[in-house]
Amino acid sequence: MKKVNRFFLLAVAAVGVMFGCDRADPNAGGPNAGAPNAAKTTALTPITLQLNWVPEPEFGGLFAALQDGLYVAEGLAVDIRKGGAQVPCAQLVASGQVPFAIVSGEEVLTLRARGGEIVAVFATFQRNPTGFMLHKNNPIDSLEALWKSSSTIGIDPGMPFVAILNEKYGGQNLKMVPYSGALATFLVTPDSVQQCFITAEPVEAKLRGVEAKVLSLAEVFNPYSAVIATNETYLKENGATVEAFVRATTQGWIRYLANPEKYNPAIAALNPSMTLEAMNIAAELERSLITPASGAADIGQMTMDRWSSLGQQLVDTKVIPACAPVENAFLSRGKSAKQAP
Amino acid sequence: MMRVMKSIRMIAAPVIAVTFILVAWQIAVMMSGVSAFLVPSPLAIGQTMWASSDRLIGGAIQTAMASTIGFVIAAVIGILVGSMIAAVPFLRRSLYPLATILQMVPLVAVAPLLVIWLGFGLPTAIAAATVVAVFPVLAATIDGQVSVDPGLREFFLLHGASAWTRWRKLDLPASIPAIVTGLRIAAGLAVIGAIVGEFVSGYGGPNAPLGIVIMTAMREARTDLVFAAIALSAVVGFALFGAVSCLGWLLVSRWHASGVNSLEQSK
Numbered sequence: 001m002k003k004v005n006r007f008f009l010l011a012v013a014a015v016g017v018m019f020g021c022d023r024a025d026p027n028a029g030g031p032n033a034g035a036p037n038a039a040k041t042t043a044l045t046p047i048t049l050q051l052n053w054v055p056e057p058e059f060g061g062l063f064a065a066l067q068d069g070l071y072v073a074e075g076l077a078v079d080i081r082k083g084g085a086q087v088p089c090a091q092l093v094a095s096g097q098v099p100f101a102i103v104s105g106e107e108v109l110t111l112r113a114r115g116g117e118i119v120a121v122f123a124t125f126q127r128n129p130t131g132f133m134l135h136k137n138n139p140i141d142s143l144e145a146l147w148k149s150s151s152t153i154g155i156d157p158g159m160p161f162v163a164i165l166n167e168k169y170g171g172q173n174l175k176m177v178p179y180s181g182a183l184a185t186f187l188v189t190p191d192s193v194q195q196c197f198i199t200a201e202p203v204e205a206k207l208r209g210v211e212a213k214v215l216s217l218a219e220v221f222n223p224y225s226a227v228i229a230t231n232e233t234y235l236k237e238n239g240a241t242v243e244a245f246v247r248a249t250t251q252g253w254i255r256y257l258a259n260p261e262k263y264n265p266a267i268a269a270l271n272p273s274m275t276l277e278a279m280n281i282a283a284e285l286e287r288s289l290i291t292p293a294s295g296a297a298d299i300g301q302m303t304m305d306r307w308s309s310l311g312q313q314l315v316d317t318k319v320i321p322a323c324a325p326v327e328n329a330f331l332s333r334g335k336s337a338k339q340a341p
Numbered sequence: 342m343m344r345v346m347k348s349i350r351m352i353a354a355p356v357i358a359v360t361f362i363l364v365a366w367q368i369a370v371m372m373s374g375v376s377a378f379l380v381p382s383p384l385a386i387g388q389t390m391w392a393s394s395d396r397l398i399g400g401a402i403q404t405a406m407a408s409t410i411g412f413v414i415a416a417v418i419g420i421l422v423g424s425m426i427a428a429v430p431f432l433r434r435s436l437y438p439l440a441t442i443l444q445m446v447p448l449v450a451v452a453p454l455l456v457i458w459l460g461f462g463l464p465t466a467i468a469a470a471t472v473v474a475v476f477p478v479l480a481a482t483i484d485g486q487v488s489v490d491p492g493l494r495e496f497f498l499l500h501g502a503s504a505w506t507r508w509r510k511l512d513l514p515a516s517i518p519a520i521v522t523g524l525r526i527a528a529g530l531a532v533i534g535a536i537v538g539e540f541v542s543g544y545g546g547p548n549a550p551l552g553i554v555i556m557t558a559m560r561e562a563r564t565d566l567v568f569a570a571i572a573l574s575a576v577v578g579f580a581l582f583g584a585v586s587c588l589g590w591l592l593v594s595r596w597h598a599s600g601v602n603s604l605e606q607s608k
Contacts, residue, residue: 088559095379107562114378114562152461157545157553158560176545177461178556180453319561 044077045241049228050092050101051083053181055270056200057260057282058124058226059102061299064263065252074244082270085156085181090229094118099234100245105223106160106319108329109311113320117232120330122246122300123224124253127289128217130161130225133186133196136211143215146193147171154179154186154194161221163317168220183208199282199289200274207278223310224302235331242331246300253299257287302330381565386572389565396547396554401573403543403550404535407463408577411470412531416524418471419478424508426479427486437483444476448534452541461542466550469538474527481523485516521589528585532578551577 051059062080065071071078083089083102090108093101094116108120132146132153140146146153147169155162156179165171179195186192186201187210196202202212228249235242256263260283268276292298307330311323363383370382377385390397426432426440448469455465455472489512497507539552549557551570558566 090562091378094376111378111562114564115376116378116562117376155545156556156560157549158557162545175461178541178543178553180456180541182453184457 044075046077048079048098050081050089050098052089052102053083055267057279060256061253063267064256065248070248070251074248093229094231100230103227103229105227112324118229119235120227120229122228123302124226125289126292128222129198129289131198131214131216133202133212133214134193135190136213144169151193160319163319164221167317199286203278203281250300254296378562378564385565386568390569397573399548400551400554405577407466407535408470408531411467412474415471415474416478419475420482423479423482427483448473448537452537456542465542466535466538470531470534473534474531477523477526481519485519486512489515517592524585528581529578
């Protein structure tokens with residue numbers, strides 16, 4: 001009898017847990033937890049945005065739009081998912097697993113060349129924010145000197161700028177190892193070199209007592225970066241939603257860049273590996289990389305020339321065999337989503 | 342003649358099964374029109390294997406080296422430590438639970454630490470292969486040696502055999518079938534361990550190991566190359582597994598029931 005009662009109680013508890021889980025707020029555990037309008041999301045259009053990295057100031061505008069209810073004002077319930085080094089964002093969005101994801105410009109063209117129906121709708125960084133970081137005392141002071149040295153460099157395998165730099169400078173003596181995203185090795189190894197986001201790792205290293213210098217890649221490879229992409233089918237079927245999302249995101253970035261200190265505490269709470277102080281410094285550094293020459297109102301915009309030159313560069317360095325027409329690779333602000341590919 | 346027919350039947354069965362799967366896969370990809378970056382067809386993978394053979398073979402050699410060295414180290418550690426644990430009840434009580442916990446530690450979490458301790462390149466890949474491959478050998482050795490016939494053990498004791506003699510002439514030979522089973526499991530795991538190690542420590546370039554080839558291909562949206570590299574890593578694992586099986590057959594075929602039975606079945 002006792003056994004029967006225990007089984008009965010266990011079964012009741014299991015059913016209770018299942019129903020409890022069913023009724024839970026789907027955003028409860030995600031980065032959106034605590035967003036002011038989370039309770040009102042039932043009548044809104046749900047959207048998932050997959051980040052390609054952990055929450056950092058490079059995504060500041062997205063979190064500002066979330067925090068200020070800009071997405072909700074556009075009728076959207078946006079769920080921002082944390083990413084990481086191994087999250088295949090471009091493939092996820094091209095296959096329709098998520099409607100939006102953060103990718104790099106070159107990933108858009110590479111995947112399109114392989115048959116993926118991926119479209120860029122918003123480009124966060126107008127200037128490539130990636131580069132290589134070295135200890136301040138390292139005698140290497142240019143990309144050419146670095147590529148002609150025998151340094152060991154932490155790089156994400158498959159990054160297209162490797163082919164570009166190899167063609168330009170050789171690079172036969174370099175030793176490339178996987179980039180872990182962590183600073184531990186860099187901090188303790190004086191001759192260490194690793195790829196970085198100009199606004200992230202060097203700032204964190206400095207705050208931990210190691211002065212780093214950065215060799216920017218933008219001079220030799222300057223794609224749009226932290227690009228928000230969707231897939232063609234989603235864009236065709238949900239053009240108004242995409243436009244609303246882009247509008248709110250643009251406003252979010254304008255607000256974030258005007259006052260990053262207001263929004264960084266919420267981002268820092270989601271990313272314990274980067275201090276609030278580092279985030280505030282990063283936000284200042286990224287302002288000039290994000291804001292176009294034409295002004296803040298044009299944040300996120302893309303041009304045909306930039307996409308064309310990127311496509312040509314990828315073809316020239318044999319990263320892709322041929323570039324699909326770039327006019328279908330991005331949604332320019334003047335072009336309605338209905339006119340999209 | 343009967344034996345030849347039997348051999349042909351044994352080879353034909355897996356060949357037919359693999360051919361059927363590949364044909365069904367090819368037809369499914371062609372009929373569904375699924376994009377190549379999601380699921381490439383077997384023909385596309387074959388073409389990629391041919392076109393990228395230099396890169397893949399170079400990578401497979403690197404991975405095979407890391408897997409084999411890691412496997413051999415795991416085998417030696419597993420058999421020696423397992424024998425000690427089996428022989429000393431105190432060690433069995435104190436170390437065996439620790440060894441079990443070691444098996445449950447996720448390798449992907451340990452691999453970045455291995456890079457910090459051992460540096461980039463082959464040493465980390467070897468260590469990762471050893472870490473995952475050691476437990477099956479250890480567990481099999483312990484099980485094999487504690488299961489030795491107690492009558493035979495008493496017989497050795499009655500004749501005043503030393504612990505070394507008992508291990509050399511009774512415990513180790515009697516546990517070989519169990520150890521071979523553990524080694525077979527470890528062979529496959531060693532390849533997985535080496536590739537995980539390469540994910541965090543492998544050098545890029547023309548002779549990059551398969552782990553780096555897989556990561557590079559993922560970044561380049563070359564799913565065909567990912568599949569090709571996975572197929573080659575399976576070949577490496579299969580070769581190691583085959584070598585262990587041959588070794589096991591040589592060691593037990595003349596005297597142990599499993600070997601004798603398989604010999605008689607093949608007659």
